Amino acid sequence: MGSSIAVAIVNGVPKPLPSDPRRTLLDWLREDLALTGTKKGCDHGQCGACTVLVEGRRINSCLSLAQLHESDTIETIESIGSADNLSALQKAFVTHDGFQCGYCTPGQICSAKAMMQELAEGWASAQTQDLTERPLPTPEELRERMSGNLCRCGAYSNIIAALEDVIASDASLQGAQA
Incomplete structure (x- = not known):
């Protein structure tokens, strides 16, 4: 054998x-x-x-x-995307300067991709206010959902802006709105 x-x-x-x-x-x-x-x-x-x-x-x-x-x-x-064909998350990170030195960016983008799926599936977070409705996440909720990924450059507000852009344009998350 x-x-x-x-x-x-x-x-x-x-x-x-x-x-x-x-x-x-x-x-x-x-x-x-x-x-x-x-x-x-x-x-x-x-x-x-x-x-x-x-x-x-x-x-x-x-x-x-x-x-x-x-x-x-x-x-x-x-x-997740390529230099010639960036994913929506990668484009948003570029647009909003959500990567400064770039070291944390791959982990941030992988985490964000999974977080988007969690949102689409209706997963609650510690910041979720109402479990019966699914409004778009607040910046505070996005911060909590991404809290396992640190950015030593402090680009957090830019990362949140990038995430908000992607969420606002993602059709699978539009049903999450109140």
Whole structure:
């Protein structure tokens, strides 16, 4: 009986998982797969620079072991738009200068993409005032929803403006309005 190689689907492509059970998802993505858009900030799950999407949900890749993601679909910043075809979030970040040094931007955009899906699905946050209605989120609610992603440059107001733009133009969120 032969052993099968464990794989994860990374940006739409099956990739064999590392044999070392201690390898973090972050290090596997960056060092083994050369997906360096995912950043290593604190390496302790405190800054969000390493945020990626696993099965559509945001996680800190520095806190997760790669081998735990057998058969999972993993999305990194490299799969969200391109230099020639920016996603709506990337365009909004550029328009509103939501990236200063840019180090946190990949994690911010991955987190924002997942947050938009959470909004579309009606997920509540600590700032949600009324669980029976789904108005567009306030700037305070957006800050709370993005609180796991730090920006050492302090571009928070610009990031919130970018998010508000995308939310206002996203048809899937228009039903969320009161």
